[in-house]
Amino acid sequence: MADLFRRYVLHNFWLKVFSLLAATTLWFAVAREPTAEIAFRVPIEFQHVPENMEIASEKVPEAQIRIRGPERLIREVAASQIHPVIDLSGGRPGERTYDLNTGEISVPHGVEVVQVVPTQFRMELDQRATRTVEVRPRVTGSFPAGYHLEKVTCEPWAVTVMGPAKRVNALDTVTTDPVDATGVVGTLTVPAAVFVNDPLVRVVQPLRVRVTVTTARNSAGGGGR
Numbered sequence: 001m002a003d004l005f006r007r008y009v010l011h012n013f014w015l016k017v018f019s020l021l022a023a024t025t026l027w028f029a030v031a032r033e034p035t036a037e038i039a040f041r042v043p044i045e046f047q048h049v050p051e052n053m054e055i056a057s058e059k060v061p062e063a064q065i066r067i068r069g070p071e072r073l074i075r076e077v078a079a080s081q082i083h084p085v086i087d088l089s090g091g092r093p094g095e096r097t098y099d100l101n102t103g104e105i106s107v108p109h110g111v112e113v114v115q116v117v118p119t120q121f122r123m124e125l126d127q128r129a130t131r132t133v134e135v136r137p138r139v140t141g142s143f144p145a146g147y148h149l150e151k152v153t154c155e156p157w158a159v160t161v162m163g164p165a166k167r168v169n170a171l172d173t174v175t176t177d178p179v180d181a182t183g184v185v186g187t188l189t190v191p192a193a194v195f196v197n198d199p200l201v202r203v204v205q206p207l208r209v210r211v212t213v214t215t216a217r218n219s220a221g222g223g224g225r
Contacts (some may be wrong), residue, residue, distance in 0.1 A: 036071040037114065039064055040079045044100065044121070048089035054163035056126035058199060063100055063118065069111030081108050084116070090127070095124040126164035130204065134158050134173045135194060137211040141182030147180070150216040154209045159194050163201035171201060181213040188213045 044061045063084045067077065083106040086098050097120055102113040137154050154176070161168060176192035189212045194203050 007199070023130065024128045025062045034071045035068055036074040037066055038074050039066040039115075040077075040082045041065075042079050042084060043173045045083055046088050047085055048087050050089065050091050050125075052128045053088075053091060053093070054128045054164040054200070055124050056124040056166065056200065057122075059124065061121045063116055063121075065105055065107075065113060066115035066117075067107055067111045068114045073110045077111060078109055078156070080105070091125045093126050095121050095122055126166055126199045128162065129165035129168040130160055130162045131168050131171070132158050132160050133171055135176065135209055136173045137176045137192065137209075138178050139181050139211075139213055140178045141180045141184075143181070143215050144183060144185055146218050147185060148218055149213070151214040152211065153214075154192075154211045157210060159206060160204040161196060161201050162204045163198070165199050167198055171196070171198060172200065173211065174203070176209060176211060179211045179213060181215070182212055184215050 041062055041064050044063055046055065049055065065082050065084060067074070067082070069077075082098055085104050085106060086100065099120055100116055101119060102116060103118065105113045107113055135154050135156070135158060137152050139149065141151055143149065159174060161171060161174065174194055174196050176194055179190055179192055181188060189210055191208050192211045193208050194206070196203055
C-alpha cells in the first residue's frame with residue numbers, strides 16, 4: 001500500500017500540485033469572465049425542399065435570435081454566423097405552421113441561444129409548374145414629327161416561366177425592360193431582358209428577346225397613333 005501511495009501520489013508531487021493550482025486558477029478566471037447578450041435579426045434558412053415543390057410565400061420569414069456567452073466571444077459574433085434552419089423534407093402543398101426552437105439554431109462554439117422570436121411561423125408550399133406565356137414588349141419614347149408607331153414585334157413571341165403552380169397559372173403575359181424608340185424612323189431591332197411581375201415566378205428560357213419597333217409616316221391629312 002505504501003508503495004502504491006509513493007508511486008501514484010508522491011511521485012512528481014509538486015508538479016501535480018502546480019497543475020491542480022493552475023487548473024483551479026483557470027477555472028476561476030473563466031467562471032468570473034463577464035458574460036454578454038446580443039440579438040441578431042436573420043432570415044430563416046430552408047433545407048431539403050421536396051423535389052418539384054416551391055416555396056409559395058412571398059415574404060422570406062426572419063427570426064430574432066438572442067445569444068449569450070463570454071463577452072470576448074460575443075463581441076466577435078456576426079449575423080452571418082447565426083443560422084436558423086428549418087427542414088422542409090416531407091412538406092406538402094398548402095400552408096403550414098413551423099416551429100422554430102433553439103435546437104434549429106446554429107451558432108458559434110462557446111455561445112448559447114437564449115431566445116428565439118417568433119417561435120412559430122406560417123409558410124406555404126406549392127407544386128412547381130412551368131408554362132409558356134406571351135411576351136408583350138414595353139416601348140417608350142417619342143417619334144419624329146409626322147411619324148407614328150406602326151408595329152411592335154418580338155422574337156421569340158413567348159417564353160417559358162417556372163414557379164409555384166398557383167402563381168404560374170395566374171400569369172397571362174410577361175413584359176420586357178423598356179425599349180426606347182425615341183427618334184426611330186423606319187425599323188429598330190434591339191435585345192431586351194424579359195421581366196416577370198411576380199417575385200416568385202422566374203423566366204426559364206429565353207432570358208432575352210429581340211424587340212422590333214416599326215414607325216411609319218402619317219397619312220396625308222391624318223394623325224398618327
